[in-house]
Amino acid sequence: MSIFLQPVGVTKNYVDTQAMEVEGNFTIGELLESLNLPAGINAIAIIDGKRMPGDEPLKDGAVVKIVSLVLGG
Amino acid sequence: MTGNTGHFLRVDLTVDSISLFEPPPNYYTRFVGGSGLAAKLFWENGDFKADALSPESLLIFALGPFAGLRLSGASRFSAAARSPLTGHWADSSCGGNFAPELRFAGFDGILISGVARVPSILVVTDHSARIESSPELWELGVEAATASLKQRFGRSYKTLVIGPAGENLVKFACIMNDGHDAFGRAGLGAVMGSKRLKAIVLKSSNKDLLVADQAKCRELVTELNNRVKESVTLNVMKENGTAANLEGGVHLGDVPIRNFTSNFWEDMSDALTGSTLSEKYLIRGANCAFCSVACKRIVQIDEGPFAIPKGPGPEYETIAAFGSLLGSMDLAAVCKAGRVCNDLGMDTISCGATIAWVIEASEKGHIGADQSDGLKVKWGDIQTVIDELLPSIAQKRGKLGALLAEGSVAAARRIGRNSNEYTVHSKGLEAPMHDPRGGGHGLALTYSVSHRGACHVSSPMLFMEMGACYYPEIGFDYELEPLSSENKPESAVVAMTLGALENSACMCQFADREITIPEWVQLFNVVAGLDWEIDHMMKAGRRIFYLQRLINYRYGLRAKDDHLSPRLLTPAVDGAPEGIEIDFEKMKTKFYKLMDLDQISGIPSKKTLQDHNLELEADTILGE
Ligand code: SF4
Numbered sequence: 001m002s003i004f005l006q007p008v009g010v011t012k013n014y015v016d017t018q019a020m021e022v023e024g025n026f027t028i029g030e031l032l033e034s035l036n037l038p039a040g041i042n043a044i045a046i047i048d049g050k051r052m053p054g055d056e057p058l059k060d061g062a063v064v065k066i067v068s069l070v071l072g073g
Numbered sequence: 074m075t076g077n078t079g080h081f082l083r084v085d086l087t088v089d090s091i092s093l094f095e096p097p098p099n100y101y102t103r104f105v106g107g108s109g110l111a112a113k114l115f116w117e118n119g120d121f122k123a124d125a126l127s128p129e130s131l132l133i134f135a136l137g138p139f140a141g142l143r144l145s146g147a148s149r150f151s152a153a154a155r156s157p158l159t160g161h162w163a164d165s166s167c168g169g170n171f172a173p174e175l176r177f178a179g180f181d182g183i184l185i186s187g188v189a190r191v192p193s194i195l196v197v198t199d200h201s202a203r204i205e206s207s208p209e210l211w212e213l214g215v216e217a218a219t220a221s222l223k224q225r226f227g228r229s230y231k232t233l234v235i236g237p238a239g240e241n242l243v244k245f246a247c248i249m250n251d252g253h254d255a256f257g258r259a260g261l262g263a264v265m266g267s268k269r270l271k272a273i274v275l276k277s278s279n280k281d282l283l284v285a286d287q288a289k290c291r292e293l294v295t296e297l298n299n300r301v302k303e304s305v306t307l308n309v310m311k312e313n314g315t316a317a318n319l320e321g322g323v324h325l326g327d328v329p330i331r332n333f334t335s336n337f338w339e340d341m342s343d344a345l346t347g348s349t350l351s352e353k354y355l356i357r358g359a360n361c362a363f364c365s366v367a368c369k370r371i372v373q374i375d376e377g378p379f380a381i382p383k384g385p386g387p388e389y390e391t392i393a394a395f396g397s398l399l400g401s402m403d404l405a406a407v408c409k410a411g412r413v414c415n416d417l418g419m420d421t422i423s424c425g426a427t428i429a430w431v432i433e434a435s436e437k438g439h440i441g442a443d444q445s446d447g448l449k450v451k452w453g454d455i456q457t458v459i460d461e462l463l464p465s466i467a468q469k470r471g472k473l474g475a476l477l478a479e480g481s482v483a484a485a486r487r488i489g490r491n492s493n494e495y496t497v498h499s500k501g502l503e504a505p506m507h508d509p510r511g512g513g514h515g516l517a518l519t520y521s522v523s524h525r526g527a528c529h530v531s532s533p534m535l536f537m538e539m540g541a542c543y544y545p546e547i548g549f550d551y552e553l554e555p556l557s558s559e560n561k562p563e564s565a566v567v568a569m570t571l572g573a574l575e576n577s578a579c580m581c582q583f584a585d586r587e588i589t590i591p592e593w594v595q596l597f598n599v600v601a602g603l604d605w606e607i608d609h610m611m612k613a614g615r616r617i618f619y620l621q622r623l624i625n626y627r628y629g630l631r632a633k634d635d636h637l638s639p640r641l642l643t644p645a646v647d648g649a650p651e652g653i654e655i656d657f658e659k660m661k662t663k664f665y666k667l668m669d670l671d672q673i674s675g676i677p678s679k680k681t682l683q684d685h686n687l688e689l690e691a692d693t694i695l696g697e
Contacts, residue, residue: 009321009346010309038305042540046324049337051556051649067324069539069555070306071512072315072347072368072389073505073529073582 001060003031011043011066022058029054031064042069075285076138076601077101077181081114082202084195086268087128087187091202094184102603102613103686106137106181108164109577109617111153112624114184115162116690121627125157125260126242126267128188134233134273135182137579138601140172141282144294145301146584148172148362150182151576156259156525157267158244158423158480159501161628162621163525165247165261166576168361168369169254171231171275178277189269192240194222197275210271211240214416216384219252222274233273236418238467239266243478245423245503249415253359253369253385257420259502259525260480285602293595300587302365306541310368310583311358313347315389320346325555326511326648328393331400331452332429333497333504333640336511337648344402345392354408356383366584372408378456379409387411387421393506394425399432400452410459417467423480424466426503428458430481430495431473439492446471497638500630502526509641511650513538513555517642518565518660519572521635524621530582532572537564544571546590546607556649558656562663569668573621574614616685619677622670623690632675635661 001024007015014037022031028045032054037043045052046065058064079101083094096114104113111133123129132154139147150172156163175182179200189204192211196203210218215236222232232251239246239262246262247255256262284290301307309317322328323342330338343349354374358367372386387395387407395410396402414421432450434440446465450457465474476484482501485493497504499520504527509517515534523531536542538555549567553560574593575582588596594610597603625634637657644652665672669681682691 008324008342009318010313011321012348013309040305040541044325046649049647049649049651051325065324067321068318069321069325070309070541071318071322071325071327071507071535071539072310073507073535 003058004063007066010068015066026058028052028056075283078179080180082180082183084185085187086189105577105613107135107151107577107579111135111151112620125155132185132264136172136176141176143363145298145364146581149579149581152256152261154261154264157263158260159526161630162624163259165256165258167250167254167256169250170362171250173362174231174275174277177279192269192271194272199277215249215252215418216416226274231275235262235265238418239263241469244480245420246418247420262418284600286599290599301584304587307366311366313351314370315368316347316392326650327507328397329508330397332433335647336645341397341402345396345404374405379405381409381412390506391421394421398425398429401455406455413459413463422505423503427477427481433495434492439490445473497640498527499637500526500634505529510645514558514655515561515565517655521637524625532568534568542586544590556653558660561660565664566667569618570614573617577617622676623694626676632673
């Protein structure tokens with residue numbers, strides 16, 4: 001199935017905006033791991049404006065925003 | 074003594090006297106420095122009956138033991154006093170270049186009381202100081218006053234200056250270091266203004282710091298500096314400043330929008346984020362002394378209504394406070410508003426928040442034309458904010474300027490008619506620009522139990538919830554889910570204890586994330602010559618937390634005051650945190666239990682105070 005990856009904020013430094021083919025039972029956690037973001041960037045996935053838990057399976061056609069939790073003060 | 078010098082300047086402006094004051098050496102080991110040592114000195118020397126803006130009030134500047142060390146993040150220092158904004162204890166932290174210079178001049182801090190007959194400045198040089206009358210500086214903006222001082226004394230003199238807001242006793246006036254860095258929060262600029270002290274200028278010819286173990290210290294500092302240089306997240310801040318991930322923060326629901334009424338605004342997220350600032354207006358980064366991160370911004374805007382010459386640019390808090398919070402996505406306007414605030418000497422957080430309050434209160438019909446001098450400010454209208462509102466507030470001009478100069482909480486009290494529904498604060502201090510509903514529920518807890526009021530730098534909770542730091546040696550080795558209360562009281566105990574230490578050691582919360590707990594201990598030992606184990610250090614942090622709580626108890630604060638405005642505890646209506654409740658009371662009750670804080674009085678038991686060597690303080694509060 002295909003999903004669409006959309007990095008937001010600092011994750012743009014490490015991930016390209018792109019369509020991506022993934023296995024049918026791929027989870028959010030597996031997707032994040034596959035991106036190989038540097039340690040410390042601590043990204044989560046947001047779909048339809050909501051934060052997704054790591055064990056959530058991806059759905060075909062999902063637009064997945066990749067957002068780092070790292071904030072400045 | 075190493076690290077510290079053992080000497081404070083004691084200045085009484087009423088009688089024009091300066092003397093040397095040597096705190097007992099055990100104050101340094103028990104209260105570390107900075108905010109902790111200031112609390113102890115305030116406890117001993119402060120007049121608890123004195124109004125914050127009276128001659129009797131005490132204003133303290135205090136360094137940590139590491140000031141002067143060529144270590145990234147070590148050049149901050151504390152200012153403390155009774156806050157005119159909140160009425161209780163406040164300490165504020167400032168970066169820049171003043172702290173190491175004061176240490177090199179031979180001092181650990183300055184205690185200031187009294188009021189000068191005419192506007193004056195304090196001139197500090199190697200092991201000496203003098204008061205000079207300088208009425209010609211009064212009424213000057215920070216920029217002009219700083220330039221005038223540099224011209225008179227020389228460019229290498231470091232300056233602390235208040236603007237017109239401090240002179241006019243605006244309750245959220247700040248103190249500016251060399252026109253860029255600020256003691257922003259809680260109105261300490263007004264305390265300085267009430268003393269008719271326009272500025273402190275400082276120069277030392279010495280550049281050496283005496284440390285307990287030179288070789289080990291050099292080795293440790295090199296190791297930590299290298300780690301800072303390699304840190305992925307700090308390099309992100311080096312490139313795009315503290316707002317580097319504002320865009321991400323908007324998607325998390327952390328960035329407040331239109332007075333915390335919304336948690337998502339996609340177009341704004343890109344318009345205000347750090348990389349946009351870099352692309353459009355950045356000239357270069359700037360740093361606090363000896364810090365390689367250089368998260369500060371130097372910007373220039375060449376044309377348009379918000380054109381500004383090359384100079385200090387906004388950090389994250391200012392961008393959000395004059396951008397999203399006021400319903401604006403105009404980054405040039407934000408840069409200009411920040412520059413104007415700096416020049417007038419006003420805290421951008423409380424100022425932006427107070428303006429957000431008045432916009433909403435006006436919109437909802439609580440502020441009549443008679444109370445606003447006919448001025449109507451709307452969401453996103455930063456031009457009017459810059460041209461009309463900011464100068465009016467700083468000068469307390471007209472009914473509206475005078476009203477807003479009191480801060481949002483006092484202004485709402487004066488207006489009445491339920492306009493306090495739109496204030497967003499804890500203990501009278503306007504909330505900073507991280508909305509705990511999206512940023513992390515632990516932040517709601519630490520905002521509420523922070524001594525100065527809603528404060529994101531009273532602890533590293535923000536960073537702990539985002540997974541940016543772990544402290545396994547003191548039990549924080551687990552991941553936190555930001556939008557949940559699970560494990561938040563336990564982690565808040567770690568966070569508040571460490572926060573008390575950080576603010577007393579005067580270390581920058583960005584750069585010090587790279588320091589492990591054993592390295593913290595080692596740093597204290599090799600610099601200040603202590604013989605600490607982890608337990609000693611953590612006990613000192615807890616002791617400082619308790620002492621500051623006792624100070625607030627003497628100012629009448631109780632457990633019920635550890636609370637947040639209802640808005641921050643009402644589920645978000647949009648964005649990632651939409652509909653999620655913060656289990657605030659449960660977190661607070663558990664935190665109180667873990668910290669042995671009484672659920673009514675808010676202070677610890679006598680036994681806990683004794684266990685933390687606060688016997689005398691316990692006797693003062695609880696009787697012998
Ligand atoms: S990280 Fe930024 S605020 Fe902290 S010490 Fe370095 S330059 Fe200053």
